[in-house]
Amino acid sequence: MSSNQHFVVIGGGLGGAKIAEALRANDFDGHVTLLAAEDELPYERPPLSKQHLAGTEDLPQFTVDPAAWYRDHHVDLRLGTTATAFDPIAKTVTLPDGSTLDYDKLALATGSRARTLDIPGADAPNVYTLRTIGDSNALVEVLRADRRLVIIGAGWIGLEVAAQARAKGVEVTVIESATLPLVTVLGPEMGRFYAELHRAHGVDLRLDTTVDLILTDENEATGVQLGDGTVVPAQAVLVAVGAQPNIEAATAAGLAVDGGVLVDAALCTSNPDVVAVGDIAEEEHPLLRRLIRVEHWATALNQPAVAAQTMLGKTAVYDRLPYFFSDQYDVGMEYTGYVGRDDDVRVVIRGDLDKREFIAFWLDGQNKVRAGMNVNVWDVTDRIKELILSEEPVDPDRLTDTSTEL
Structure with a gap:
């Protein structure tokens, strides 16, 4: 690659930082510009609802690279700056001040933003979302002040924050419109497991429940009014109803x-000079043979190495199985594989649900393993991957027999 080439990365999260790293690791000696919307150095997001809320890690501990790395590797990191648009024909990126950057190759790592609610009271100052370090810092203060917290949404973020809040003795109500937590991701069996886990730790979990409005007094949220007219008092409200991928510039x-x-398996978009990674990338996965988009840390961590090779004109394929993890109370889990919302699967359990030490397997109609989730059972992820990738039917009785090696 010519040293005169200019590669631009839009997005200053984990994915964007890792693309810059991968380009330099592959000896690209051209110009690299990394546009980061936040004023902070690129950082990882999982600690925002885990260690940072718990008070065990602060921002420097989950920052991807120190400022010196960007300087020493000649990466033009522009904090507080993102693209307002890009033109794949002219091969230019437009900045907020109206100026433009020419590029030879472009990487999109724009991530997601927290979804919000279009209901009265949602704009009150003590109604929060969780996506940035600023959001997490605000929630740290909420938990420190022992304010009564209502969480709207029982997905991963909502449940992880609930666990951290309960660990600090905060009174927590979680409101979820579905019949169970995480039911669209994990199905009813594991949804019941997480419902029981949170109720056992004192969370007031209200399922199959809608929110009509957030009550306010002098612009401060004071409670949440449910669909049946019931009012749940609150001194702080967290809206945790999912994330929305930032694809507007790509669409335009x-x-x-x-x-x-x-994107294809090389993470190339419909334009050969543009790649995309992380939350926004909807890939035709070569092993799963379906379109998938995974909004988890491992995707942002691992896709950039492939995207960088593609930008450099090398042959590369992203074929890792989806993986994510969650920590709630004394329950740690890892999930490997992929099951679509409408897939016909059943769950079998290896281990003890009551002791919270087990592996859940999702089997299709041919008894092939599609996904596995290990809960407080460790060092089995590689074996779960092997079962999935083999695409061979398993004997469910042997699979659930803990005396039989995986």
């Missing part, structure tokens, strides 16, 4: 999009 530029930016 004419790239192929669906729920995310469509």
